[in-house]
Amino acid sequence: MREGFAQLLASDPRVFVIGQGVWSPWYAGTSLQDLEKEFGTGRVIDSPVSENATTAAAIGAALAGMRPIVFHPRMDFMLLAVDPIVNQAANWSYIFGGRIHVPLVIRAAINRGGEQGAQHSQALQAMFAHVPGLKIVMPATAYDAKGLLIAAVNDGNPVMYIDDRWLYGETGEVPEEMYEVPIGRAAIRRTGTDITIVATSHMSAHAIQAAATLESRGIDAEVIDLRSIKPWDRECVFHSVRNTGRLVIADAAWKTCGVAAEIAASVAGEAFDDLKAPISRVCLPDAPAPTSAPLEQAYYIGADHIVSAVEELLIRNEKVLTAKSRSLIAK
Amino acid sequence: MMLPNLSAETWILPAPMATPILTALFRTMTRIRMTEETIAGLLDKNEIRCPTHLCTGQEAIAAGVCAALQRDDYIFGGHRSHGHYLAKGGDLRALMAELYGKATGCSRGRGGSMHLIAQEVGLLGTVPLVAATIPIAMGSALASKVRGDSKVSVAFFGDGATEEGHFHEALNLAGLHSLPVIFVCENNLYSSHMHIRERRVKDNIVQTGNAHGIEAFCVDGNDVGVVYRTAADAVRRARTRCGPTLLECRTYRWRGHVGSSMDLDVGVKRKDELRDWLPKDPIARARAALLEHGVHESALGEIEREVRAEIEDAIQFARDSAYPSPDELLEHVFSLRES
Numbered sequence: 001m002r003e004g005f006a007q008l009l010a011s012d013p014r015v016f017v018i019g020q021g022v023w024s025p026w027y028a029g030t031s032l033q034d035l036e037k038e039f040g041t042g043r044v045i046d047s048p049v050s051e052n053a054t055t056a057a058a059i060g061a062a063l064a065g066m067r068p069i070v071f072h073p074r075m076d077f078m079l080l081a082v083d084p085i086v087n088q089a090a091n092w093s094y095i096f097g098g099r100i101h102v103p104l105v106i107r108a109a110i111n112r113g114g115e116q117g118a119q120h121s122q123a124l125q126a127m128f129a130h131v132p133g134l135k136i137v138m139p140a141t142a143y144d145a146k147g148l149l150i151a152a153v154n155d156g157n158p159v160m161y162i163d164d165r166w167l168y169g170e171t172g173e174v175p176e177e178m179y180e181v182p183i184g185r186a187a188i189r190r191t192g193t194d195i196t197i198v199a200t201s202h203m204s205a206h207a208i209q210a211a212a213t214l215e216s217r218g219i220d221a222e223v224i225d226l227r228s229i230k231p232w233d234r235e236c237v238f239h240s241v242r243n244t245g246r247l248v249i250a251d252a253a254w255k256t257c258g259v260a261a262e263i264a265a266s267v268a269g270e271a272f273d274d275l276k277a278p279i280s281r282v283c284l285p286d287a288p289a290p291t292s293a294p295l296e297q298a299y300y301i302g303a304d305h306i307v308s309a310v311e312e313l314l315i316r317n318e319k320v321l322t323a324k325s326r327s328l329i330a331k
Numbered sequence: 332m333m334l335p336n337l338s339a340e341t342w343i344l345p346a347p348m349a350t351p352i353l354t355a356l357f358r359t360m361t362r363i364r365m366t367e368e369t370i371a372g373l374l375d376k377n378e379i380r381c382p383t384h385l386c387t388g389q390e391a392i393a394a395g396v397c398a399a400l401q402r403d404d405y406i407f408g409g410h411r412s413h414g415h416y417l418a419k420g421g422d423l424r425a426l427m428a429e430l431y432g433k434a435t436g437c438s439r440g441r442g443g444s445m446h447l448i449a450q451e452v453g454l455l456g457t458v459p460l461v462a463a464t465i466p467i468a469m470g471s472a473l474a475s476k477v478r479g480d481s482k483v484s485v486a487f488f489g490d491g492a493t494e495e496g497h498f499h500e501a502l503n504l505a506g507l508h509s510l511p512v513i514f515v516c517e518n519n520l521y522s523s524h525m526h527i528r529e530r531r532v533k534d535n536i537v538q539t540g541n542a543h544g545i546e547a548f549c550v551d552g553n554d555v556g557v558v559y560r561t562a563a564d565a566v567r568r569a570r571t572r573c574g575p576t577l578l579e580c581r582t583y584r585w586r587g588h589v590g591s592s593m594d595l596d597v598g599v600k601r602k603d604e605l606r607d608w609l610p611k612d613p614i615a616r617a618r619a620a621l622l623e624h625g626v627h628e629s630a631l632g633e634i635e636r637e638v639r640a641e642i643e644d645a646i647q648f649a650r651d652s653a654y655p656s657p658d659e660l661l662e663h664v665f666s667l668r669e670s
Binding site for chain 1: 446456503666
């Protein structure tokens with residue numbers, strides 16, 4: 001991510017970064033480290049806790065021809081910028097008949113865990129995905145973290161780039177050159193024939209882990225890392241579900257009216273005849289994030305939850321039992 | 332008098348103004364006034380139906396400030412922004428067509444009265460979310476600073492907008508980064524239906540600028556010469572990297588918050604308040620000054636005739652234009668990718 005930021009700043013004079021904590025390791029980890037030393041505090045601008053004004057300033061700069069990236073180190077705090085994001089950035093192209101555009105990247109970090117509680121933990125991708133005029137991406141790998149950032153800056157529209165701090169330890173091959181991961185394109189992380197697992201952000205890693213467990217129990221799962229929340233790769237998901245006939249969606253955000261609900265409704269509408277079982281969602285319970293460690297443990301979801309959801313789905317749906325799921329029930 | 336008790340140095344004293352400049356300002360104000368009053372009639376006839384907020388009585392602020400700007404300087408406005416659009420040089424045909432909801436409108440029929448754009452003359456947008464464009468204008472000024480160009484950005488907003496957090500965050504950041512932006516508060520004493528004394532402990536908007544460490548002036552917003560000169564000083568400071576300015580212009584909204592009504596019928600305002608303000612008509616004052624400077628009555632009449640002809644042409648253009656096709660409903664949600 002840091003390499004992506006540096007290459008964007010180096011290659012495009014229109015790019016600048018503004019937001020809270022961009023000069024501080026407390027907020028962005030190493031993802032923005034020393035950028036202000038390399039590119040100057042005039043282009044890498046730390047800001048007061050004025051989420052509204054910094055976001056709106058980035059919009060104004062975008063309207064004036066720049067390619068700003070505004071950084072919100074806690075997505076919860078970004079709610080103070082809902083007017084500029086929802087009313088302004090998302091609307092501006094449409095309400096002026098396409099005469100002007102907002103080439104803006106809004107980077108929002110999800111914190112979660114560490115007993116931080118309700119206001120340092122929220123995953124609000126669904127809330128923003130609801131709004132026409134916004135694109136939402138959620139990288140889950142090091143490769144995508146860089147490629148989606150560059151794609152977001154080059155897109156020419158308001159793009160919310162949501163990274164999860166639980167992914168900051170991920171490692172992987174990252175090309176040195178600048179490259180884009182296309183917005184709206186999912187990645188199949190594992191092919192399989194029995195069930196499709198669609199996952200967002202860090203749930204992708206859990207889904208891959210869950211698929212390994214399921215394989216040992218004789219279930220062959222396909223894992224799709226959605227990468228883009230809006231627009232999302234409908235064709236990739238539909239194609240997979242048509243092959244497997246079963247779908248579990250893992251999104252580490254609230255279940256009600258969430259991303260998983262949108263995908264489930266779309267699949268039910270488009271691929272109903274291919275479904276052999278109901279669609280299952282693995283999401284957070286409809287409650288704010290707690291602080292106390294045992295409560296946190298009960299609150300968050302991981303590979304085990306995906307495995308359970310798959311097994312329950314196969315067991316519950318007796319009408320379409322396969323030999324594999326029969327043997328599973330026998331266990 | 333509705334003016335607050337302010338220290339003497341915050342007031343800009345009137346001074347004689349060159350006739351050509353005042354004539355140009357008179358023309359701009361007349362163009363705005365006659366457009367607004369024509370629109371009021373079209374609203375009454377239901378020929379224009381979108382929510383429309385008229386700026387009759389407030390013309391001097393848009394005219395005075397925009398006259399101090401260059402064509403490529405940026406301005407932003409709010410819900411009551413026909414005057415800003417016209418003063419910055421926006422095309423009257425495109426404005427009128429937009430009010431009629433036509434495809435030839437400045438926003439291609441997606442905006443109506445409350446969402447106007449004329450980016451060819453630096454108006455990057457007006458939106459009705461109160462105070463929204465204050466930090467956005469601060470952002471276009473930030474773009475100028477990052478790029479190192481000499482453009483100036485202006486946000487026009489009403490007194491009600493100063494009660495939003497947007498305003499205070501934007502003033503702080505503008506001051507902190509010494510941005511080339513001018514915050515123009517058109518204080519017409521009303522936020523929708525509420526008088527300023529029902530909304531604030533003190534009628535002291537100008538002092539907010541000082542509290543945020545930026546230059547601030549309170550002027551008679553119905554004196555176009557004073558507005559122009561104060562704005563020109565603010566523009567000079569902004570262009571020479573001497574920082575932002577808050578300019579509070581005291582004025583009065585003759586018509587209601589929205590629509591053509593004079594507000595009296597809905598009991599929002601007292602008749603005597605409007606009666607006090609009508610003689611402060613900025614256009615009548617400019618006309619009197621021009622006649623005093625030796626400009627002939629017929630020259631001013633000619634300006635009015637020209638403006639009327641332009642308005643009639645614009646209305647005809649709007650009436651003759653086609654509506655946007657329903658096939659285009661979903662166009663423009665996103666920009667197409669630049670190659």
